[in-house]
Amino acid sequence: MIMYSIVPLDDIFNGIENNKPNQEIELNGVIMQVQPMNAYQAKVVRLISPNPQDYLNPAYSPGQIIYFQPQLQSK
Amino acid sequence: MEKYKFLHLTHTMKDSFKDGRIEIMYNTRNQKTNEVPANEQIKNPTVENIQQLGQNSTLQEESNIFCMTIIGQVEGHMVLPPQNKTTKYEHIIPQLVAAEQNSKVEGILIILNTVGGDVEAGLAIAEMIATMSKPTVTIVLGGGHSIGVPIAVSSDYSIIAETATMTIHPIRLNGLVIGVPQTFEYLDKMQERVVKFVMEHSNITEEKFKELMFKTGELTRDIGTTVIGPDAVSYGLIDKVGGLSDATKQLNERIEEYRKAKNGGMVQ
Known part of the structure; x- marks a missing residue:
């Protein structure tokens, strides 16, 4: 990968080792990568969908927060 | 205070x-x-979007123009650390596909204020814009540096704000001296892709663009040139110095032509 930028590379890549991995989930049939914020919320980072119109759906747009609930399971 | x-x-x-x-x-x-x-708890959804996404990217039902902003670093193969403000390849490309396919969208306005970024991602975005059938207009505000240059020229009509700048400089892996001939060859090829694209999509000549790229004495720690609005037009890089009204006027005119062509009428 080659960066062609006026910003020095040191400034661009500073702190890259702290990047947290994304989690992959499926919401209403659309696979998306999310960044967990806490136990109940996650932020949409990226969509993985073959349907281009999904990318225009404001509900799935990157930065949107999705909510979920932990489910208790008894063995 | x-x-x-x-x-x-x-x-x-x-x-x-x-x-x-x-x-x-x-x-x-x-x-x-x-x-x-x-x-x-009650939050304005528009504000939420701006806060979270850096832009209000939701397509408005009533608008026939798809407005896309490319700001910060163009992010491609690597996820950049959070201090970078990035425009991500994988968000832009499918949105362009959706805009091309969506019958409600008749024209695309691309607003640029970028410091550059990944060569391959930038060229990919530029190629996508260049090959769209719908009318496209780009407007450079603030800056359209490095890989922002090919994106700026990729549209049907490009506009630059009076005060906006574009930095044209050589491509390199990092600040180190290039030591190995093969590396030089590789970088030269990468650079050639950018030069060729800019040349093909604007009125600048290869000689002029390379002259700007390798100019010394203008950038403090680098070779290259900072081209300001009117200069970009005089070199043939950008079509016009202007602002929002020029961009919407151009886009609306082109949409009219596009409609006529689509309906089988004569294009004036």
Whole structure:
């Protein structure tokens, strides 16, 4: 990968080792990568969908927060 | 002083600001109890979008223009650390596909204010814009540097703001001296892709573009040139110096032509 930028590379890549991995989930049939914020919320980072119109759906747009609930399971 | 006062507004004063834009700018928590006031839950969705996404990217039903902003670094193969403001390849490309396919979208306005970024991602975005059937207009505001140059020239018509700049400089792996001939060859090839694209999609000649790219004495720690609005037009890189009204006028004219062509009428 080659960066062609006026910003020095040191400034661009500073702190890259702290990047947290994304989690992959499926919401209403659309696979998306999310960044967990806490136990109940996650932020949409990226969509993985073959349907281009999904990318225009404001509900799935990157930065949107999705909510979920932990489910208790008894063995 | 103003800023200081603003940050120390207490939540009892908050009710006087019904506008969501104010709400997000200061801490609304009660300092003593650390409780979140109940009405903080109600948030303006537009504000949320701007806060979270850096842009309001939702397609408005009533608009026939798809507006796309490319700001910060163009991010491609690597996820950049959070201090970078990035425009991500995998968001832009499918949106362009959707805009091309969506029958409600008749024209695309691309607003650029970028410091550059990944060569391959930038060229991919530029190629996508260049090969769209719908009318495209780009407008450079602030800066369209490095890989922003091919993106700026990729549209049917490009506009640059009077004060906007574009930095044209050589491509390199990092600040180190290139030591190995093979590396030089590789970089030269990468560079050739950018030069060729810019040449094919604007009126600048290869000689002029390379002259700007390798100019010494203009950038403090680098070779290259900073091209300001009117200069970009005089070199043939950009079509016109202008602003929003010029961009919408151009786009609307082109949409009219596109409609006529689509309906089988004569294109004037």
